[in-house]
Amino acid sequence: VKTGLETLVLPAGLAGAEAAARRLTAGGLVAFPTETVYGLGADAANAAAIAHLYAAKGRPAFNPLIAHVPDIAAARRIGRFDARALRLAEAFWPGPLTLVVPKTDDCPVADLATAGLDTVAIRIPAHEVAQAILRAFGGAVVAPSANISGHVSPTLAAHVASDLSGRIDLIVDGGPVAVGVESTIVGCFEAPMLLRPGGLSRDRIEAVLGAPLARPPVEPGGDDSQPLAPGMLASHYAPRAQVRLGAQDVAPDEALLAFGPARLPGVDAAVAVMNLSPSADLDEAAANLFGYLRSLDAKSPRAIAVMAIPEEELGEAINDRLRRAAVLR
Numbered sequence: 408v409k410t411g412l413e414t415l416v417l418p419a420g421l422a423g424a425e426a427a428a429r430r431l432t433a434g435g436l437v438a439f440p441t442e443t444v445y446g447l448g449a450d451a452a453n454a455a456a457i458a459h460l461y462a463a464k465g466r467p468a469f470n471p472l473i474a475h476v477p478d479i480a481a482a483r484r485i486g487r488f489d490a491r492a493l494r495l496a497e498a499f500w501p502g503p504l505t506l507v508v509p510k511t512d513d514c515p516v517a518d519l520a521t522a523g524l525d526t527v528a529i530r531i532p533a534h535e536v537a538q539a540i541l542r543a544f545g546g547a548v549v550a551p552s553a554n555i556s557g558h559v560s561p562t563l564a565a566h567v568a569s570d571l572s573g574r575i576d577l578i579v580d581g582g583p584v585a586v587g588v589e590s591t592i593v594g595c596f597e598a599p600m601l602l603r604p605g606g607l608s609r610d611r612i613e614a615v616l617g618a619p620l621a622r623p624p625v626e627p628g629g630d631d632s633q634p635l636a637p638g639m640l641a642s643h644y645a646p647r648a649q650v651r652l653g654a655q656d657v658a659p660d661e662a663l664l665a666f667g668p669a670r671l672p673g674v675d676a677a678v679a680v681m682n683l684s685p686s687a688d689l690d691e692a693a694a695n696l697f698g699y700l701r702s703l704d705a706k707s708p709r710a711i712a713v714m715a716i717p718e719e720e721l722g723e724a725i726n727d728r729l730r731r732a733a734v735l736r
């Protein structure tokens with residue numbers, strides 16, 4: 408790992424976008440906001456930069472990256488879109504959706520970034536800062552979430568700094584992100600497949616397809632050797648404290664991550680309490696999820712107890728992240 412780098416933090420804006428583009432061109436690592444979470448960008452065509460990116464995150468090299476581009480024309484230089492993939496792209500891009508499609512013959516994305524697969528994951532982010540950086544840079548940018556591998560994803564520039572300061576070149580600070588969970592990943596195979604629930608709910612995708620999304624043959628995370636969504640490792644998004652799901656009470660040495668208006672027994676004695684959404688709004692809960700996990704973790708409770716969250720709309724992505732955070736390590 409290249410450590411001891413002087414990590415520069417710049418506000419978003421024209422100067423920030425131009426500095427980001429220069430660092431990317433020079434093979435540097437640049438964190439920037441997208442509408443889902445902060446990403447850690449590198450030039451998708453520069454294998455050395457991508458090797459630094461894997462090292463900075465401590466990310467296993469079998470876990471491929473998402474290529475970010477500013478528009479559909481740029482996406483089609485990287486991946487082959489059939490009619491269904493194009494329909495999803497036109498319906499939801501720019502936005503919190505990633506499509507996995509076959510690579511084009513002259514795909515500029517380095518093999519290291521796709522972990523040797525013949526498919527590539529592509530996303531057009533909606534965030535204006537991400538768009539400005541992609542347009543100023545002019546090429547595709549691979550960007551995983553800007554956290555140490557396995558840790559909670561960053562929704563603020565300060566989260567990026569606390570994980571990666573000294574390991575990356577630049578953080579562009581665009582304030583808090585809007586969605587708060589990563590993009591939904593759809594594999595555009597014979598049957599379009601939900602590889603990762605995320606910031607675009609399943610029902611909206613199925614409404615455009617007119618058919619239900621297929622499930623991966625092995626539940627992602629159930630078996631790490633399963634190649635369809637190799638990044639869906641069982642333990643991920645994990646705070647230091649143990650996470651206890653479906654809490655109906657809270658112990659005095661626990662912190663509580665609440666959801667909705669109900670008050671649990673023990674809440675007054677808990678180490679700390681934060682409510683993802685007192686009005687039980689799932690979009691608000693998603694936006695607060697990762698930041699609240701980090702804040703509660705900072706109080707060093709024995710465990711973080713989490714109230715049940717409905718498995719609908721963005722609740723599917725929230726519960727996916729919480730189940731991975733709760734895996735015993």
Ligand code: TXA
Nearest residue numbers: 443446471472526527528551552589590635636637638
């Ligand atoms: O919202 C997001 O998607 C954020 C922002 C920064 O864009 N990025 C993000 O990247 O979440 P990351 O690296 O944390 O997650 C990428 C996921 C991994 O689970 C990886 O395995 C999967 O995408 N992936 C990448 N390429 C793939 C491919 N060719 N086939 C299947 N899964 C792929």
Ligand code: MG
Nearest residue numbers: 551552553560
């Ligand atoms: Mg990630």
